[in-house]
Amino acid sequence: MSARIIDGKQVAAAIRQELQQKIAALRSETGIQPGLAVVLVGTDPASQSYVSAKEKACAEIGIYSSDNRLPAETSEEELLALIDKLNRDPKIHGILVQLPLPRQISESKIINAIAPEKDVDGFHPVSVGKMVLGEETYLPCTPHGVLQLLQRCEVNLSGAEVVVVGRSNIVGKPLANLLIQKAPYGNATVTVCHTRTRGLRNHTLRADIIIAAAGCPNTITAGMVKPGAVVIDVGVNRVEDPQAKRGYRLTGDVDFAAVSEKASLITPVPGGVGPMTITMLLFNTVQAAQKKASHAR
Ligand code: L34
Numbered sequence: 001m002s003a004r005i006i007d008g009k010q011v012a013a014a015i016r017q018e019l020q021q022k023i024a025a026l027r028s029e030t031g032i033q034p035g036l037a038v039v040l041v042g043t044d045p046a047s048q049s050y051v052s053a054k055e056k057a058c059a060e061i062g063i064y065s066s067d068n069r070l071p072a073e074t075s076e077e078e079l080l081a082l083i084d085k086l087n088r089d090p091k092i093h094g095i096l097v098q099l100p101l102p103r104q105i106s107e108s109k110i111i112n113a114i115a116p117e118k119d120v121d122g123f124h125p126v127s128v129g130k131m132v133l134g135e136e137t138y139l140p141c142t143p144h145g146v147l148q149l150l151q152r153c154e155v156n157l158s159g160a161e162v163v164v165v166g167r168s169n170i171v172g173k174p175l176a177n178l179l180i181q182k183a184p185y186g187n188a189t190v191t192v193c194h195t196r197t198r199g200l201r202n203h204t205l206r207a208d209i210i211i212a213a214a215g216c217p218n219t220i221t222a223g224m225v226k227p228g229a230v231v232i233d234v235g236v237n238r239v240e241d242p243q244a245k246r247g248y249r250l251t252g253d254v255d256f257a258a259v260s261e262k263a264s265l266i267t268p269v270p271g272g273v274g275p276m277t278i279t280m281l282l283f284n285t286v287q288a289a290q291k292k293a294s295h296a297r
Pocket of ligand 1: 049050053096097098099100121141142236250269270271272273274275277278
């Protein structure tokens, strides 16, 4: 059996089209154009490419974006001053500080400084707290994108055995939390595995849905997958490849070729979760602008 491949680009394009219409309506009804501040410190090539993709996506659907690229030596104080300025800028509804940050800057200090109403990444403790409590808030983009993919592919989560591999603050932890919520996108039975998990395979073999977010190629091999399982690959790893044009190729956390012979549904890398991450950032930015418009009335 060969799995159906989930086309993340196509799902992302459909959502972006919905957003484009919402933005046009918001602009004509209220004069408000959603605005996103994009902040990148340093020159990490992967971060540069993600940030450029986010800015391009904004332009395509009518979100204003301000580009803030700072040198790698930027101090914590300088970055805090920029955040403060963006917090007070009325044209900006959302602030994205691309992670990771250079070593001299505390990520948690920076995230804490973002006004919660502009926290379109959903990383601020206030946003995380609301998410865990099931209150309305901005959901973190990658987990939200995964939920959207599952929903739009009509994967039934209620009572499903889900194994999340990875416990990062930006993917594993929030995703596990969302999946157990008493909500249409939740109601799953969730196991979170990580680097200290014993017998990873015993866990993944039970799973109806495996979500790989370990950041390591070949974390999930065919022998770890129950026939017919749904496999979502969140990993984006650059692997050196002299044959490739750019000197590297992208691969996820899943042995795609072998696992796709066993799964019923699988996401590719690239073209799976990545485009959804960017799309949910756009979604949150539009939501932030809509909220502001409704307060202004
Ligand atoms: N603050 N930092 C903050 N928010 C985020 O949501 C992120 N993340 C992660 C890293 N740091 C962050 C992203 O934006 C990962 N991430 C991200 C975004 C987009 C893509 C991958 C990761 C993506 O578009 N991937 C493409 C391939 C891109 C390429 O060719 O390099 C894909 O199809 O998977």
